[in-house]
Amino acid sequence: MSLLNYPNQNGEVNMNTEHNPYKRLAERLDTLPNGFPPSDDGSELKLLAKLFTLEEADLASQLRIILESSTQIAERLGLEHTSTRQMLKSMARRGLIRTGKMDDGLGYGLLPFVVGIYENQLGIIDEELARLFEEYYQNSFPIVLSIQPSIHRVVPIGESIKMNMQVAPYESAAGIIENAQSWGVQDCICRIQTRLIGKPCKHPVDMCMVMSPVRDAFANSNEIKPLTKDEAYATLHRADQAGLVHSVSNNQRGDWYICNCCTCSCGILRGMAELGIANVVASSAFINTVDEILCNACGLCVESCQFDALTVEMVASVNGTRCVGCGVCVDTCPDHALILVRRPEEEVKPVPVNLLDWGMQRVKDRGIDITPLL
Numbered sequence: 001m002s003l004l005n006y007p008n009q010n011g012e013v014n015m016n017t018e019h020n021p022y023k024r025l026a027e028r029l030d031t032l033p034n035g036f037p038p039s040d041d042g043s044e045l046k047l048l049a050k051l052f053t054l055e056e057a058d059l060a061s062q063l064r065i066i067l068e069s070s071t072q073i074a075e076r077l078g079l080e081h082t083s084t085r086q087m088l089k090s091m092a093r094r095g096l097i098r099t100g101k102m103d104d105g106l107g108y109g110l111l112p113f114v115v116g117i118y119e120n121q122l123g124i125i126d127e128e129l130a131r132l133f134e135e136y137y138q139n140s141f142p143i144v145l146s147i148q149p150s151i152h153r154v155v156p157i158g159e160s161i162k163m164n165m166q167v168a169p170y171e172s173a174a175g176i177i178e179n180a181q182s183w184g185v186q187d188c189i190c191r192i193q194t195r196l197i198g199k200p201c202k203h204p205v206d207m208c209m210v211m212s213p214v215r216d217a218f219a220n221s222n223e224i225k226p227l228t229k230d231e232a233y234a235t236l237h238r239a240d241q242a243g244l245v246h247s248v249s250n251n252q253r254g255d256w257y258i259c260n261c262c263t264c265s266c267g268i269l270r271g272m273a274e275l276g277i278a279n280v281v282a283s284s285a286f287i288n289t290v291d292e293i294l295c296n297a298c299g300l301c302v303e304s305c306q307f308d309a310l311t312v313e314m315v316a317s318v319n320g321t322r323c324v325g326c327g328v329c330v331d332t333c334p335d336h337a338l339i340l341v342r343r344p345e346e347e348v349k350p351v352p353v354n355l356l357d358w359g360m361q362r363v364k365d366r367g368i369d370i371t372p373l374l
Contacts, residue, residue: 021057022048028061031368033359034112035147039139047113047132051121056091059084060110065373067100067107095120110373114144114267115151115249122189123223130196137267145271145280148365149358152247152259152268153282153351156327156340157240170351171285173236173246176255180211183232184218185225194265201265203242209235209258236260243304245269245326250282253354263306272307284325285348286340288318294337301329301338 022045029036038044048057062077070085077084088108092099098111111117121129145151155173169175177183188208191201209232210224218224227235239246239260247268248255259266263273271280288309295315302310309322310329316337330338342348352358363370 020045021054021061022052025052025057025061028063028110028373029113031370031373032065032110032112033362033366033370034114034116034151035144035362035366036113037140037143039136041135041139043132043135043139047129047136050129050132051094051096051117052091056087056096059087060091060097063097063108063110065110065370067098067102067109069102069104069107071104073108094124119189122187122192125189125192125196127196130193133193134197137270141267142271142275142277145268145275145277147362148279149250149349149352149361150268150279150282151250152261153250154284154324154326155246155248155258156284156286156325157236157246157331170248170252170255173248173258174233176211176248176258177229177232177236179255180213180229180232181215182212182217183227183229184210184212184221185227185232185235186210186223188260188265190261190267191265193267199264201262203244203262203265204238207235207239207242207244207260209260211256211258240328240331243306243328243332245306245324245328247281249355249358251352251354251358269306281324282349282351283323283343284327284340285343286325286327287320287343287347288323288325288327288329288338289341290316290318291337291339294335295333296335296337298334300332300334304329304332 025048026036026038026044030038036044052060063073068076070088071081073079073088074081074084088097091097092108096111096117098109100107118133155171155176157173169179185206186208187205191203191205194201206225210218212218216226218226236246236258242260244260244262247259247261248257261269263269268281271277292315297312297315299312301316302312305328307322307324309319309324311317311319325340325343327340330340352361
């Protein structure tokens with residue numbers, strides 16, 4: 001069926017037909033490890049229609065996970081190369097598909113909706129997109145958040161961990177910063193989204209940190225403010241002072257961002273606070289402990305904990321099930337009665353080695369076959 005004949009005489013798109021390119025793209029995105037499950041109200045199709053043209057959705061729905069050159073894609077799909085390449089470049093510039101270097105030039109591939117397409121819309125998000133995302137979030141995002149391993153993993157800032165304790169680089173925010181060659185910060189799309197739907201967050205917006213193994217990676221970015229390493233540490237400290245939880249992609253190698261999150265706006269942590277879903281984020285390898293001699297039961301730690309993991313009677317006590325080991329409360333204690341220690345080995349979930357390992361574990365948890373996308 002020609003895409004030019006797809007809309008009806010009034011220019012409207014029938015979202016329910018099986019020939020709908022947005023429906024095919026949504027189904028394609030849902031076969032990725034991240035997931036993009038259908039909703040009862042078709043909000044996922046409205047989201048895609050906001051971002052993709054019909055022709056773009058049709059092309060994107062036929063991309064693979066692996067990168068292919070524009071020539072390979074055009075030949076595989078029987079399309080004219082020049083127009084195909086132009087469309088691929090346009091989608092890549094707008095963060096709708098993945099792109100990367102290949103031996104013979106640029107390659108293009110399918111990009112997950114979260115984390116991926118949605119986060120790339122920071123420059124264009126408006127009230128309409130914010131409300132469309134909220135509709136989808138309330139309807140179907142709980143499914144995405146329930147898949148294991150979790151999308152995000154909590155990492156504490158180094159100062160909250162007991163001194164002389166061995167910490168792997170991927171286990172702390174400071175270690176991730178140290179392993180990078182470029183650093184940057186941009187606005188948090190989650191806080192912008194909640195503000196646009198009339199639920200503003202009190203926390204600072206310029207809090208999403210990005211890293212790269214390549215020097216000067218963000219020098220020409222319109223949305224990312226380049227930082228020095230010292231400025232990256234200062235941003236991390238500012239997030240810590242604001243009571244934000246540091247979380248990263250749930251893998252040991254290839255961490256390229258630090259989300260400084262809150263339960264009032266973060267799409268991940270809202271799943272716990274607002275939607276009541278347990279295990280939306282993987283805990284760190286650490287857990288909070290209380291020095292009962294130093295604790296004066298002031299209750300400041302209870303106020304700072306976003307996970308309701310602390311209570312105070314005669315002294316503070318920690319709910320080990322609810323504590324994610326973020327360390328936010330440690331900095332708020334005026335008597336230095338709190339510190340993070342390593343969890344017992346049997347309580348620490350193995351962290352996927354890399355993004356591929358993480359993806360294969362999620363595919364197994366979902367019981368899906370991604371072979372057709374390779």
